[in-house]
Amino acid sequence: MPAQSPPSRTDSRPGGRSARIRAAVHQAVKELLTEEDREALTIPVIAARAGVHATTVYRRWGSVAELLADVATSRFSGDVVVPDTGSLREDLKRYAYDLAKDLNDPDTLALVRAIVGTGGENAGVCRLERQRQLEAIIEREQARGNETPPVERAIDALLAPLYYRAVFTDQPPSPEWARTLVSHLLPD
């Protein structure tokens, strides 16, 4: 089982010792992901970088994969601000723009790739929150009584190209380019 995300109930307030260590370890992982190669991403190395003893990391997370999953969950579960301009087209453009900007951050990109590399379905956490955002935008438009493309099409037309470019090419998606994706999804 993964780390108990709230470290028991003890010391879970921001600023507590456990929380401070957690933050330091997360930060260390993010740093190492962009610096060293993947081989060097090991528990002792992470612990040393975080100024924490390796034992602590082993006990709380157990493995690099679980630690990565935890980092990714924190990173991608930040209370995302869903744009709400009243216009579906404009909402989607801002959404695509923000997502592209996010995926252009080298730290984020490295994290996504590393998570994918751990194999399982862990990669889901990198996109689930974003997908929910997209669903929210579309469902809101539908609640206004307007026609919209199905969510699936929006995923294929927006989420997929953005993540595809970020992960598989060496030129991450520019925020400006991302906006053009919306034009292809929505009829003029």
Added chain:
Amino acid sequence: MPAQSPPSRTDSRPGGRSARIRAAVHQAVKELLTEEDREALTIPVIAARAGVHATTVYRRWGSVAELLADVATSRFSGDVVVPDTGSLREDLKRYAYDLAKDLNDPDTLALVRAIVGTGGENAGVCRLERQRQLEAIIEREQARGNETPPVERAIDALLAPLYYRAVFTDQPPSPEWARTLVSHLLPD
């Protein structure tokens, strides 16, 4: 530097010793990728599975990342058959169908994820050949004097959703679904 892909000039014919070892190691990697977790994918383990001594693997490939890149290159550089039915729509449907079928293979999927996990731009080899196929199909249609969507759009509309689903979700793209992507790309 990475392994000298043609192992010198000695022994590079199919059936030679070097070629046999290379095949065995590649096979071992593919097997282990689907069985064990990523931590267990280490040179000694791979060598043991392949019935080869670890030294050989260290000398020829140097690291798991380079070995994975080599395996992926072989896997995705197989002489791919570009469909040529005379109809762009039908060509693209077959192309999408084949690609989806390919990405449904658990071995292939695991390999793609592992390659992405190695960080760099290695992930490119998983899609470059496929992208060239797609370009070929579209350029052939253009050579016939017909209008086509730009290659970029085709990538976003076909390649991206297929790879996105394969890598980030737990339900790989079905070949039948893949064909529907073409309908969204081409005007009816």
Added chain:
DNA sequence: AAATTAAAGCAGCGATCGATGCGATAATGG
């Protein structure tokens, strides 16, 4: 404020990973 409980530090242990020097073996060129 003292007692209790939980988490982090610490030392040290097998296991094994990645690497190296040397001898054996198979594939080429004359």
Added chain:
DNA sequence: CCATTATCGCATCGATCGCTGCTTTAATTT
């Protein structure tokens, strides 16, 4: 057919990874 060269098998060596009792420190409870 023999010599040369390159590649693989083998034994071995540090380095370090992942892990486990035990102690110490910090946080919660009464």
